[in-house]
Amino acid sequence: MSNLLLITALLPVFGCVSVLLIPSHFKKLCFVIAFLTSCITLEILLYLWTIFDNSTSYFQFFASFNWFFNIFYTIGIDGISLCFLILLALLCPICILVSFNTVHKLLKEYLICFLLLESLLIQVFCVLDIIFFYIFFESVLIPMFLIIGIWGSRERKVRAAYQFFLYTLIGSLLLLVALIFLYFHAGTTDLQVLFYTTFTETQQIILWLAFFSSFAVKIPMVPFHIWLPEAHAEAPTAGSVILAGILLKMGGYGFLRFSLPLFIDASIFFTPFIFCLSIIATLYASLTTLRQVDFKKAIAYSxxxxxxxxxxxxxxxxxxxxxxxxxxxxxxxxxxxxxFLSVGMLYDRYKTRIIKYYSGLVQIMPLHATFFLFFIFASIAFPGTCNFIGEFLVLLGLFQINSIVCIFAGSGMILSAGYSIWLYQRMFFGTWKEQYLPKLQDISRREFWIFIPLVVCILWLGFYPDLFFQVLHSSVINLLEGFYKISPHI
Structure with a gap:
């Protein structure tokens, strides 16, 4: 089964090669091969999910190959990795499908970038060597840079691509220095060995800050978020989907996989700092969302x-x-x-993202309005949707640690409901502005079937999240063991 995980990581690369060998004028064939490659990747990961052993916290489907010196290409997944891989594998076919009628130039190269991006992201979530993690973590920037800079929708796309690339690259330079220190300190870059390596208090603080500089930009935390709204505004629809759906999760995954288990003392020391930044981000981003005139930037700030x-x-x-x-x-x-898919479909029809030009859309696109309303309610954590379970558990656990922080975080939910419902009211209710919005087709059959898997998964996570919790329990307990030993009251 270890070979199956390796095949999964490399399968999109084989898809890239297949698309590369096809002449550019066979656009439909290129599209079909890319779509089938991403679907097969999803099927393999779903199969790995069915045979995943929920009772153990050890990495499963383990494989290791010597690269040079004492550095090994090592892959394996636990419950945390598996959840992110399933999300990635679900979104990639959707991204390719939504690009069928929206990408009109260099389709072959576009599909190669997406398949390469999928392969790199799979390895980010399953590689167990910190040097290889850094290589794949930074390599993700290249195809995403091209997707924004070449296939972006407006004139500022090149500026947005460079902003995205430079912010995230510079944020990771300190991480590279920290990884070099870890190699010379421990004599290895194997993550499973580093888990049992001891560091002095000063070393932990310095190394934690180096890791934080990279992950905080990726997640992104205020004030390291400046690149995100611009990148979202200029990226094509599929680029915004993969950026919001997966790339932002790399920062959270980095905190869980590296910062917490490797530097336990430093993580506890910097907790008040993280809480302050997070509360500021909640209030600042929510209030900034209220004043946005571009609906893609509004969703980006949210x-x-x-x-x-x-x-x-x-x-x-x-x-x-x-x-x-x-x-x-x-x-x-x-x-x-x-x-982002919903607003991308509106932009494809009306070629504007300025909210004031939209009004009364429910009269001309009732089916789209219904889907958008469902996603808005899911965004504000309405009971029965996935965000409700997640935010409820975060507030429940946070209240046991710091009730004041929990109250400030709860205010973010109120602001979230305010800006989300107001956005929907401005765009879909009111008088239909016929001079700006000619009556065009409601969502097509292809767009309808793009939405259906997302609706099903949102409701599934909202009504029956236990399948994911069964996968996560052992891994999260293993993650927290070190903290319980240091601070039993946590």
Whole structure:
């Protein structure tokens, strides 16, 4: 089964090669091969999910190959990794499908970028060597940079691509220095060995800050979020989906996989700092969302607010809160992707993202309005949706640690309901502005079937999240063992 995980990581690369060998004028064939490759990847990961052993916290489907010196290419997954891989594998076919009629130039190259991005992201979530993690973690920037810069929708796309690339690259330079120190300190880059390596208090603080500089930009936390709204505004629809759905989760995954288990003392020391930044992010991003005139930027700023809940849950060192933060990342990946798909479909029809030009859409696109309303309610954590379970568990666990922080975080939910419902009211209710919005087709059959898997997964996570919790329990308990030994009262 270890070979099956390796095949899964490399399968999109084989898809890239297949598409590369096809002449550019066979656009439909390129599209079909890319779509089938992503669907097969999803099927394999679903199969790995069915045979995953929920009772153990050890990494499963383990494989290791010597690269050079004492550095090994090692892969394996636990419950945390598996959840993110399932989310990635679900969103990639949707991204390719939504691009069928929206990408008109260099389709072959576009599909190669997406398949390469999928392969790199799979390895980010399953590689167990910190050097290889850094390589794949940074390599993700290249195809995403091309997707934004070449296939973006407006004139500022090149600027947005460079902003995205430079912010995230510079944020990771300190991480590279920290990884080099870890190699010389421990004599290995194997993560499973580093888990049992001891560091002095000063070393932990410095190394934790180096890791934080990279993960905080990726998640992103205020004030490291500047690149996100611009990247979302200029990216194509599928680019925004993969950016919000997966790339933002790399920061949260990095905190869970590296910062917490490797630097326990430093993580506890910096908890008040994280809480302050997260509360500021919740209030600032929510209030900034209220004043946006571009609906893609509004959804982008709302993502900053939602991801601040994730950091609150992760650094509460509470079983319920950490599981809630992971489920919230999964839910946010589904809901934000659905919202970006919805507004992308509107932009494809009307070629504007300025909210004031939209009004009364429910009269001309009732089916789209229904889906959008469902996703808006999912975004504000309405009971029965995935975000409700995640935010409830985060607040439940956070209240046991710090009730004051919990109250401030709860205010973010109120603001979330305010800006989300107001956005829907401005765009879909009111008088139909016929001079700006000619009566065009409601969502097509293809767009309808793009929405259906997202609706099903949002409701599934909302009504029956236990299948994911069964996968997560052992891994989260193993993650918290070190904290319980240091601070039994946590």
């Amino acid at each position: 993502s900053v607010a939602h991801m601040s809940f994730v950091t609150l849950g992760i650094f509460s060192y509470n079983f319920q809160a950490i599981e809630g933060s992971i489920l919230l990342m999964l839910g946010h990946g589904l809901v934000s992707s659905a919202l």
